[in-house]
Amino acid sequence: MKQTRNGCLTAGLILSGLMLLCILVGFFWTPYDPTAMESAKFLPPSLEHWMGTDSFGRDIFSRVLKGAGTTVTIALSIMGIAAVCGVAIGALTGYFGGVVDEVLMRVNDALTAFPSILLALVVISILGPGSKYNVVLALGLVFIPGYARVSRTAFASLREANYIKSAQLMGVSKGRILLVHLLPNTVQVLLPTLTIGFNNAVLSEASMSYLGIGVTPPDASLGYMLSEAQGMLGTAPWYAICSGATIVLLVFGVGLIGQGLQRREKGVA
Amino acid sequence: MNTRRLVAGLLSAALMATLMSGCGGTAEQTAAPTQQGEEPRPNEITVAIAQDLDDSLDPHKTVAAGTKEIMFNVFEGLVKPTPDGNLVPAVAESYELSEDGTVYTFTLRDGVKFHNGATVTAEDVVYSFDRCADITGGSSLVEALSVVTDVTAVDEKTVAITIAAPDNEFFASLTLAILPKGYEDQDTAPVGTGPFRYVSRAAQDNIVLERFDDYWGEPAKVEKVTLKVIENADSLVMSLQSGAVDLCAKLTSTQVAQLGDEFYVAEGTMNLVQALYLNHAVAPFDDLKVRQALCYAIDKQQAIDIACDGYGTPLGSSMYPGFGKYFLPELTNYYPHDVEKAKALLAEAGYPEGFDMTITAPSNYSYHVDVAQVLVEQLKAVGINAKIELVEWATWLSDVYSGRQFQATVVGLDASTMTARALLSRFESTAKRNFINYNSETYDALYAQAQATIDDAEQTELYKALERELTENAANVYIQDTANLVAVRKGLEGVVFYPIYVLDLSNVGWTE
Numbered sequence: 172m173k174q175t176r177n178g179c180l181t182a183g184l185i186l187s188g189l190m191l192l193c194i195l196v197g198f199f200w201t202p203y204d205p206t207a208m209e210s211a212k213f214l215p216p217s218l219e220h221w222m223g224t225d226s227f228g229r230d231i232f233s234r235v236l237k238g239a240g241t242t243v244t245i246a247l248s249i250m251g252i253a254a255v256c257g258v259a260i261g262a263l264t265g266y267f268g269g270v271v272d273e274v275l276m277r278v279n280d281a282l283t284a285f286p287s288i289l290l291a292l293v294v295i296s297i298l299g300p301g302s303k304y305n306v307v308l309a310l311g312l313v314f315i316p317g318y319a320r321v322s323r324t325a326f327a328s329l330r331e332a333n334y335i336k337s338a339q340l341m342g343v344s345k346g347r348i349l350l351v352h353l354l355p356n357t358v359q360v361l362l363p364t365l366t367i368g369f370n371n372a373v374l375s376e377a378s379m380s381y382l383g384i385g386v387t388p389p390d391a392s393l394g395y396m397l398s399e400a401q402g403m404l405g406t407a408p409w410y411a412i413c414s415g416a417t418i419v420l421l422v423f424g425v426g427l428i429g430q431g432l433q434r435r436e437k438g439v440a
Numbered sequence: 441m442n443t444r445r446l447v448a449g450l451l452s453a454a455l456m457a458t459l460m461s462g463c464g465g466t467a468e469q470t471a472a473p474t475q476q477g478e479e480p481r482p483n484e485i486t487v488a489i490a491q492d493l494d495d496s497l498d499p500h501k502t503v504a505a506g507t508k509e510i511m512f513n514v515f516e517g518l519v520k521p522t523p524d525g526n527l528v529p530a531v532a533e534s535y536e537l538s539e540d541g542t543v544y545t546f547t548l549r550d551g552v553k554f555h556n557g558a559t560v561t562a563e564d565v566v567y568s569f570d571r572c573a574d575i576t577g578g579s580s581l582v583e584a585l586s587v588v589t590d591v592t593a594v595d596e597k598t599v600a601i602t603i604a605a606p607d608n609e610f611f612a613s614l615t616l617a618i619l620p621k622g623y624e625d626q627d628t629a630p631v632g633t634g635p636f637r638y639v640s641r642a643a644q645d646n647i648v649l650e651r652f653d654d655y656w657g658e659p660a661k662v663e664k665v666t667l668k669v670i671e672n673a674d675s676l677v678m679s680l681q682s683g684a685v686d687l688c689a690k691l692t693s694t695q696v697a698q699l700g701d702e703f704y705v706a707e708g709t710m711n712l713v714q715a716l717y718l719n720h721a722v723a724p725f726d727d728l729k730v731r732q733a734l735c736y737a738i739d740k741q742q743a744i745d746i747a748c749d750g751y752g753t754p755l756g757s758s759m760y761p762g763f764g765k766y767f768l769p770e771l772t773n774y775y776p777h778d779v780e781k782a783k784a785l786l787a788e789a790g791y792p793e794g795f796d797m798t799i800t801a802p803s804n805y806s807y808h809v810d811v812a813q814v815l816v817e818q819l820k821a822v823g824i825n826a827k828i829e830l831v832e833w834a835t836w837l838s839d840v841y842s843g844r845q846f847q848a849t850v851v852g853l854d855a856s857t858m859t860a861r862a863l864l865s866r867f868e869s870t871a872k873r874n875f876i877n878y879n880s881e882t883y884d885a886l887y888a889q890a891q892a893t894i895d896d897a898e899q900t901e902l903y904k905a906l907e908r909e910l911t912e913n914a915a916n917v918y919i920q921d922t923a924n925l926v927a928v929r930k931g932l933e934g935v936v937f938y939p940i941y942v943l944d945l946s947n948v949g950w951t952e
Binding site for chain 1: 673674677692694695697698746747749803809810812813814816817827828829830
């Protein structure tokens with residue numbers, strides 16, 4: 172196996188690592204209390220306030236640190252729900268096929284036909300708005316079909332492989348075949364999907380909060396901050412730029428990792 | 441290749457020309473007021489409104505406050521409100537009240553005309569009241585008119601209105617629009633007697649009003665008003681900056697900050713009582729000491745400064761200064777900001793460590809949400825850990841207002857008519873609109889007494905006593921009457937504010 176240099180992966184790991192470090196620091200320490208309204212309003216970026224202050228006189232840098240943490244936590248939870256359920260469904264339908272496969276995949280198709288934000292809004296209106304757990308649940312459900320589809324293809328393509336057939340002949344239980352023999356071999360396909368999924372989750376959280384149904388104030392999340400910043404584009408452009416740029420960096424970093432993983436996979440194959 | 445290049449060149453030349461003519465246009469416009477002898481500015485204005493007038497334009501059926509606000513310019517009643525909160529004769533010239541206080545006899549003004557040219561007669565007045573009060577049984581279109589038992593045309597110029605029992609505040613409902621009898625198209629092509637007549641409406645885009653030249657009173661200053669529907673807050677600011685709009689009411693302080701030098705800001709009030717309304721049926725807000733502690737913990741002025749850039753009038757009870765006669769300014773600082781006192785009161789009430797609470801706020805009203813955010817910070821200082829729950833307006837109405845399922849909520853309550861009753865009746869313990877479950881025997885007794893009083897001065901005193909009772913009992917944490925910031929293009933004058941939700945355009949005009 173020849174390991175070629177993989178710039179994307181390295182750059183992605185470094186960028187994401189740095190972001191993660193900042194977020195971890197933000198969980199325990201921020202330069203100011205992110206909800207305290209102590210400073211003057213609309214201070215431009217300075218040494219005291221690295222990213223300036225917002226319309227309430229809150230330190231934007233502290234809010235970005237805290238907000239990125241909230242956004243990433245929510246995105247990871249969304250991805251957790253979607254990936255576990257999606258891969259489970261994909262594994263079952265892909266491996267067993269038959270009527271269950273047909274029914275689940277057609278339901279899947281139907282769900283994919285709706286724009287995901289719209290679908291999430293429907294779920295939220297059923298669950299009741301105003302709680303970030305409901306947003307996590309709603310977006311988690313909405314992202315299931317994507318994972319189910321990708322993993323189904325992966326499992327179905329490996330179903331006929333010789334080592335699976337031998338395992339079946341040896342009388343290995345179906346659960347063990349799925350978990351021990353098939354799952355590890357689909358990781359190559361699933362990993363890039365996971366990174367893309369993470370990015371979609373970050374962006375969806377941002378859009379939900381932007382629409383005012385995600386995080387409730389005065390808590391910070393990147394999307395909510397962006398929606399607050401919109402009205403102040405003229406007076407405090409740094410607010411929108413800083414929260415927007417953070418989203419971009421987050422997504423870009425993980426996107427690079429995903430790209431890198433895909434390249435490595437191709438290299439291996 | 442050559443031809444393509446030629447076409448491209450031509451296109452870009454054309455584009456340049458359009459751009460330049462565009463620039464030229466704006467330059468001319470801005471230069472017009474200073475240069476004499478130039479083409480005079482057309483005597484018309486463009487006003488931006490946040491929502492289309494998409495419900496019925498029939499004033500007796502209109503529900504949306506935004507529609508009523510604009511159609512105020514088209515319709516008039518027997519009497520009409522003035523900016524200082526009084527009612528003056530409009531379609532009627534004078535009136536007499538019978539000894540027992542149940543029969544109002546109106547003499548109509550001479551020569552009042554409808555926009556369709558017809559002269560207003562007593563028949564039209566009877567028609568308008570019949571339509572709304574539905575004297576023949578059934579439900580009345582206008583709630584306040586349900587007390588009307590009879591309306592008769594005594595002669596061509598005289599109308600007698602009889603009500604079931606004497607009622608001081610019935611007079612306020614006589615602002616009911618007078619409509620021409622037999623005209624069927626009020627829904628879409630309304631005809632009234634106001635200073636402006638309705639011309640046209642393009643859905644989601646604009647509404648055009650023109651000066652009514654046969655108006656009985658002072659004619660409107662401008663010949664034509666175009667109401668431009670701009671729902672998006674950001675494009676609104678851009679339209680103001682670009683010169684497409686001359687006037688716009690109800691801006692936020694953030695929007696105002698982005699306006700250029702071509703505008704000045706007229707500041708009025710929204711006529712709302714914005715407060716942290718507390719549910720008295722839920723612990724710990726059933727405890728007077730806790731409510732007082734909340735009042736001491738809150739710094740109204742700081743909330744106004746942070747959330748509204750200092751625009752807003754602090755309040756201390758359920759009454760705003762627009763109602764000059766009833767407003768008690770001394771109540772505003774009844775509970776000065778005092779963290780120590782708040783803590784002491786909380787300790788006395790058995791909450792030395794504070795408590796957790798949820799503030800519900802309607803997510804579509806940023807000025808309520810913003811104030812709620814400041815309150816959360818202020819409450820932290822006395823150990824109260826408040827959390828904000830954002831709900832949609834429909835949910836707020838069903839859960840908080842109708843369902844009364846809440847702890848505390850930040851909203852603004854307004855008055856539907858120009859009466860103190862409109863603001864104070866909701867705190868009577870059995871009132872349907874008493875969503876905070878306020879329950880005070882003293883209040884109920886005073887309120888009943890106020891309703892039974894016919895003498896106006898005496899009634900005013902009773903209403904003031906009710907306000908005092910609300911403040912002393914710390915019924916709610918009163919914050920402010922939110923500011924109504926109106927952006928007005930320089931050179932334009934005459935924006936006046938009313939204690940009710942209307943935008944009077946008849947006085948607005950260019951100074952030169």
